[in-house]
Amino acid sequence: MxxxxxxxxxxxxxxxxxxxxxxxxxxxxxxxxxxxxxxxxxxxxxxxxxxxxxxxxxxxxxxxxxxxxxxLGVTSQDFIGHAPTLLEMEFRNDPSRRKLLQQVLRYLGEIHFDKEKQSIFNDFNESQYYENIQIQFGSEALIIAHRLVELTKDSEEASPWDWLSARVLDWESPLELRGLFESESLDAMYGMFIDQRYLNYLSINTEKLGSIHWRQFEALTAEYFERKGYKVEIGSGRNDGGIDVRVWHPNANASAPPVQLIQCKRTKSKIDKVLVKSLWADVIDENAKGGIIVTTSSFSPGAQEICKARKYPIREVNRGKVIQWLNELRRVGRGVFMGD
Structure with missing residues (x-):
């Protein structure tokens, strides 16, 4: 070292x-x-x-x-390690697989790294490598070769050194983290309403949900339904009549009423029945199918009871459910922006 x-x-x-x-x-x-x-x-x-x-x-x-x-939500684990070392440790009690590892590792060096290629991402012919491993060393070696290459990619993507330029996604320009907590802006380079990098961060730092800017909480909600395929309209943020997000079915025409009206409440306080009744009145007024209150808290017993007793089609999305959304948005985001 x-x-x-x-x-x-x-x-x-x-x-x-x-x-x-x-x-x-x-x-x-x-x-x-x-x-x-x-x-x-x-x-x-x-x-x-x-x-x-x-x-x-x-x-x-x-x-x-x-x-x-x-x-920051970039990688799925906090220790990546050195690929050959990890596999050597895994196979330390298996001499046959340890020998195969040395063979596939040596061959990887001969055809790539020994030719002044510092990175696995630098013009590496992956399919040809696997084909030759299969021919020379067999199917068990091929499995090890696949794991070696994938672990090497993970290691390079998590490396701080500037000669290893590999990264999970080629972000166009850095985004200030403080904007998640301070900005009302809905400009999102990687997303429709909120940037994927903020979603990645929040999926790991869920304790920060209650302190993000209220407008970003609305944007998170809108982003979730947009990626689910719905037509989504986010409110102005101020003087919006209390409706933060409106949602329509994907094939709805322009004059159709929303399928859901959504209020977003980034708060520590329980959602009371007054808010539920207010949203129900908006649902009636706009002829919507129902309403959703998305909150970093949860419904109070009174709010739960009035929904049940009066059969209001008002649904609670509490903090736990929002965290599930974040995990889903992180997985989906990798596919949307990486082309998986």
């Missing part, structure tokens, strides 16, 4: 730049500190108030970088 000797402020700039490149999110130093564990080896590098020389182990840089990517 190596050591990097640098000025702490220069390192923080490097780290922020690489995080922005890989995640598509622009983070300031305070936002990076929030993602750090107190016992992280790099904690002092990020929190020091004075400019000073520091010695940083490269494996610590890699480990912390991978944790950041996970906590």
């Amino acid at each position: 190596g050591t990097w000797i640098t000025i702490n402020t220069s390192f923080r700039s490097f780290f922020s730049d690489r995080i922005g490149y890989k995640s598509g999110l622009a983070l300031n130093n305070d936002e990076m500190i929030q993602l750090l564990d107190k016992d992280d080896p790099l904690f002092d590098v990020f929190t020091s108030q004075k400019e000073e020389l520091c010695r940083i182990r490269t494996n610590h840089i890699e480990d912390t970088f991978q944790k950041f990517l996970y906590r």
Whole structure:
């Protein structure tokens, strides 16, 4: 393992730049500190108030970088590791598969990395590699070769080093994370109402749901129904009569009433029956099929009872359900924006 000797402020700039490149999110130093564990080896590098020389182990840089990517919703785990090492550990008690691993690894080096190719993404003929592995070493080796290549891709995508440019998605430009908490803007480069990078972040940092900007909470709701295939209209945000999102069936004509009227309440307080009755009146007024209240809280007992007793077609989407939406939107987003 190596050591990097640098000025702490220069390192923080490097780290922020690489995080922005890989995640598509622009983070300031305070936002990076929030993602750090107190016992992280790099904690002092990020929190020091004075400019000073520091010695940083490269494996610590890699480990912390991978944790950041996970906590920003970019990767599915907080440790990726080195592909050959992971497989060697897995096969340590299986001599036959360990031998096959060495064969497929050696061959990968001969046809690719030994030819001054630093990355698996650099003109690697994957299908030809698998075909030759099958011919030379057999079906069991082919399975190992597939895992080796996929783990290598994962490792490179989670690497902080600038010579490994591979990333989950080629984000066009970094998006400021603070906009999720401070901005009413619905401009979304990767999404219709809210940017996919914010959805990725929230899917991991669900405790932040209650503190995002109320307009972004409305945008999240609209984005969910839009990706489900519905026609969606989001309200103006202010002076919208209390209806935040209107939803129509995909094939509805322009004059058809909405299928659902939605109110979004990013709040800690329980949803009371007054709000339920108000939404029911709007449903009647617009001849909609029903209403939905999307909240970071949940219905009060009174709200639940009035819906049941009067048979109001008003549905609750509480915090737990919104978290399910986020997990779904993250998975769907990878397909939408990566072309899976």
